[in-house]
Amino acid sequence: MKISYNWLKQFLQTNWDATKTGELLTDLGLEVEGIETKESIKGSLEGIVVGEVLTCVQHPNADRLKITTVDLGNGEPIQIVCGAPNVAAGQKVPVATIGTVLYDENGEGFKIKKGKIRGEESHGMICAEDELGLGKGHDGILVLDAALKSGTKAAAVFNIEIDYVFEIGLTPNRADAMSHFGVARDLRAGLMQNDINLELISPSVGNFHVDERTLRIDIDVENRELAPRYCGITITDVEVKDSPEWIQNRLKAIGITPKNNIVDITNYVLHELGQPLHAFDAQKIKGNKILVKTLEEGTKFTTLDEVERTLSAEDIMICDAESNPLCIAGVFGGIKSGVTEHTTSIFLESAYFNPVSVRKTAKRHALNTDASFRFERGIDVNFAEYALKRAALLIEEYAGGKMSSDVLDYYPEKLEDFQVFLSYKNADRLIGQEIPRETIKKILASLEIKISSETEGGLGLTIPSYRADVQREADIIEEVLRVYGYNNIEFSHKLNTSISFDSTNDVKIENIVANQLTSLGFNETMANSLTKADYINLSENLNEEHNVEMLNPLSSDLKVMRQSLLFSGLESVVYNINRKNNSLKFYEFGKTYHKYDAKYQEDKHLTLFVTGNRTKENWKVANQNSDFFYLKGIVTTVLSRLGIDNLKTTPTKSDVFSEGISLSLGKIKLVDFGVVKRSILKEFSIKQEVLFADFNWDTILKLVGKKNVKVSELSKFQAVKRDLALLLDATVAFKEVYNLAFQSEKKLLKNVDLFDVYEGDKLPEGKKSYAVSFLLQDETKTLEDKQIDKIMQKLQQTFEKNLEAVLR
Numbered sequence: 001m002k003i004s005y006n007w008l009k010q011f012l013q014t015n016w017d018a019t020k021t022g023e024l025l026t027d028l029g030l031e032v033e034g035i036e037t038k039e040s041i042k043g044s045l046e047g048i049v050v051g052e053v054l055t056c057v058q059h060p061n062a063d064r065l066k067i068t069t070v071d072l073g074n075g076e077p078i079q080i081v082c083g084a085p086n087v088a089a090g091q092k093v094p095v096a097t098i099g100t101v102l103y104d105e106n107g108e109g110f111k112i113k114k115g116k117i118r119g120e121e122s123h124g125m126i127c128a129e130d131e132l133g134l135g136k137g138h139d140g141i142l143v144l145d146a147a148l149k150s151g152t153k154a155a156a157v158f159n160i161e162i163d164y165v166f167e168i169g170l171t172p173n174r175a176d177a178m179s180h181f182g183v184a185r186d187l188r189a190g191l192m193q194n195d196i197n198l199e200l201i202s203p204s205v206g207n208f209h210v211d212e213r214t215l216r217i218d219i220d221v222e223n224r225e226l227a228p229r230y231c232g233i234t235i236t237d238v239e240v241k242d243s244p245e246w247i248q249n250r251l252k253a254i255g256i257t258p259k260n261n262i263v264d265i266t267n268y269v270l271h272e273l274g275q276p277l278h279a280f281d282a283q284k285i286k287g288n289k290i291l292v293k294t295l296e297e298g299t300k301f302t303t304l305d306e307v308e309r310t311l312s313a314e315d316i317m318i319c320d321a322e323s324n325p326l327c328i329a330g331v332f333g334g335i336k337s338g339v340t341e342h343t344t345s346i347f348l349e350s351a352y353f354n355p356v357s358v359r360k361t362a363k364r365h366a367l368n369t370d371a372s373f374r375f376e377r378g379i380d381v382n383f384a385e386y387a388l389k390r391a392a393l394l395i396e397e398y399a400g401g402k403m404s405s406d407v408l409d410y411y412p413e414k415l416e417d418f419q420v421f422l423s424y425k426n427a428d429r430l431i432g433q434e435i436p437r438e439t440i441k442k443i444l445a446s447l448e449i450k451i452s453s454e455t456e457g458g459l460g461l462t463i464p465s466y467r468a469d470v471q472r473e474a475d476i477i478e479e480v481l482r483v484y485g486y487n488n489i490e491f492s493h494k495l496n497t498s499i500s501f502d503s504t505n506d507v508k509i510e511n512i513v514a515n516q517l518t519s520l521g522f523n524e525t526m527a528n529s530l531t532k533a534d535y536i537n538l539s540e541n542l543n544e545e546h547n548v549e550m551l552n553p554l555s556s557d558l559k560v561m562r563q564s565l566l567f568s569g570l571e572s573v574v575y576n577i578n579r580k581n582n583s584l585k586f587y588e589f590g591k592t593y594h595k596y597d598a599k600y601q602e603d604k605h606l607t608l609f610v611t612g613n614r615t616k617e618n619w620k621v622a623n624q625n626s627d628f629f630y631l632k633g634i635v636t637t638v639l640s641r642l643g644i645d646n647l648k649t650t651p652t653k654s655d656v657f658s659e660g661i662s663l664s665l666g667k668i669k670l671v672d673f674g675v676v677k678r679s680i681l682k683e684f685s686i687k688q689e690v691l692f693a694d695f696n697w698d699t700i701l702k703l704v705g706k707k708n709v710k711v712s713e714l715s716k717f718q719a720v721k722r723d724l725a726l727l728l729d730a731t732v733a734f735k736e737v738y739n740l741a742f743q744s745e746k747k748l749l750k751n752v753d754l755f756d757v758y759e760g761d762k763l764p765e766g767k768k769s770y771a772v773s774f775l776l777q778d779e780t781k782t783l784e785d786k787q788i789d790k791i792m793q794k795l796q797q798t799f800e801k802n803l804e805a806v807l808r
Helices: 018-028 154-158 182-195 246-255 261-273 357-364 370-377 383-400 424-431 437-446 473-484 506-518 534-536 566-577 628-641 678-683 697-706 732-746 786-805
Strands: 002-004 034-037 048-058 068-070 080-084 092-096 101-103 110-111 114-116 118-122 160-167 218-221 229-236 275-283 290-295 301-302 306-308 317-319 323-329 346-352 408-410 418-423 448-455 458-463 584-598 599-611 648-651 658-663 668-676 690-696 721-728 749-756 769-778
Touching: 002 182, 002 246, 018 034, 018 160, 018 182, 034 317, 048 154, 068 182, 080 118, 160 246, 160 317, 182 261, 182 437, 182 473, 218 229, 218 408, 229 290, 261 275, 261 370, 261 383, 275 323, 290 346, 317 786, 323 721, 346 383, 357 370, 418 424, 424 437, 424 458, 424 473, 424 769, 437 448, 437 473, 506 584, 506 628, 506 697, 534 678, 566 599, 566 690, 599 628, 599 697, 628 658, 628 668, 628 690, 648 769, 668 678, 668 697, 690 697, 721 786, 732 749, 732 769, 732 786, 769 786
Parallel strands: 218 290
Antiparallel strands: 002 160, 034 160, 048 068, 048 092, 068 080, 101 110, 114 118, 229 346, 229 408, 275 346, 290 317, 301 306, 317 323, 418 458, 448 458, 584 599, 599 690, 648 658, 658 668, 668 690, 721 769, 749 769
């Protein structure tokens, strides 16, 4: 939210510099994220001076150019070549001197330099109004008042305004500060805490009066819950034209482009007081009646941006007597009822609409306007009539209008101010120290929180209507603390804290696996649990009926809770690939969400994503793509680390894989993994192979919790390693060698490893060579050569007998 400092000073006559004011606003909870200097005219006419044209003659080498001599007030006239048709001797004109920077309509600057034009020297530039940013005229140079003195700075002639604009990161609860008046109110409270007592100057509407009662437009509200208050007035004989310069400057400072006096005044009051207003062309309201109602589902309505929208039966609409829609209440106006240059009479609306209804409508139609921003958060219902009169008086003054009806105010059930009791004891406990009672009362008074009763133990308080966020005692204490100053609270150098821990091993187990995956080069991701509803169409295993849908989605991309972690993970993959990061290893601990009949179910998963090269590019290591067996090794390593083995391998039933398997412990499935289908990758514009593993983490946690871990002492005696090169049939798998080895020697054999496989033309047809290592160790003594040789001979004989192996 942008706040103009010059605008703030209309309510508080402070001379604090902008930086100091920004710091105070931040301390008050209105965090100033930046301060920008704004000029009513870019460059502030620096280097532009008033000059008098002494002579003006025709350029000898150009029919449309003239050579002038100009007095700049320093006693040394300069020569300037000028192409304007209206330049003449005796004129006072604005002159851009050498080195001056002028700005075009896009804000691009160019510097005035000494040069030659068609052979004649030129030492400056006589300017038109558009070249100075003073207007759009370019028919000729700008001729100034003859009484001006040569050499006078143009900035003094045109009253350049320099402003400072605060960018405030407003939190959603601070609806009261969504205007310059609201920020000024908070700033005043902060200044009072610094012993600077300033009057809060509010715009006066005391001279409001009805000129004539010639045009009355009645108001009919069908549902008081949707529109608790609705005010309106008609103004006739208006002239739609440009706004006065001071209003344009205020709007430009906060980034709003002026349109015309009527629209600009409604925008001005919106940002001044925080009350959204809307002006209708009164002649387009049929039947001289305003209906606030909802319309049938599917009704078409074209808004001011010329987009035809399909209305919901829940949208609050402003209609005429024939139920023709004129405006989406609190959100956006209609193209057929808006103010144009031909408008001569208007109906001015000021209302309070239901915040929840406006928020749903704005999200439904993807509209985010200044009005909806305020209605959604809750404006001050008691400001509706005041803001209406404020805008009406400005329209009367700057558009020549006449008040042609009384203010019609539909307000059947007045909303009462909220009552809260503040306990001094609770305040001291939450703040951490005792604040003087008189200081608390002073702060509450500066916030316009009235003390309705007082006891020794606390205060009975009445909360002003504009503070919709202050409903509890804790809210009052927070208000006192933020104005008193968080930095003024003393604190001890001793830190007391409670150490939280998980009563189960779930977090510990998760961290073990996370550390393991990180050591293997994986990065952890955390994707949004909200996702696109269309993703279920990518897998037949997912069912639309099981979607957990958002009642009020932020967008179509965040409409449902995810049924699978695959698609959100692929979003991360493609995001990185599009940024030239093609070799990826991701893991995520996350949940899936399903709706089964009337019940909701959450399941926790661990997912792995692998694509591209196994390792980073390096001149020492050849590139090797990640493949199915690489992922299988990681998956089995994770399960092995958790003590889960003796797994059963079956083809996966998941249709997201082009090839994949499932690992189960008995009948309990633990993980599906494999290569993601190309058709799914195509939906994400991913052209390279992606490997995916999906662990049922809840199931794994249950198994790990039941698994007894055996611990044994490390042997003091050295292990011995021996190798055999075996010539085997090509059909023999290493698993057979592995199993036979342990069947032959159960006591001293600790490990069997295959470290080389050779199949080539030097071997007999149908044969292959396995290089196998055997690790032998006795836990009680050192092995002797004789014992080792005996074991190796026994292994060799076992392989020869059962596998027809030949020692190479």
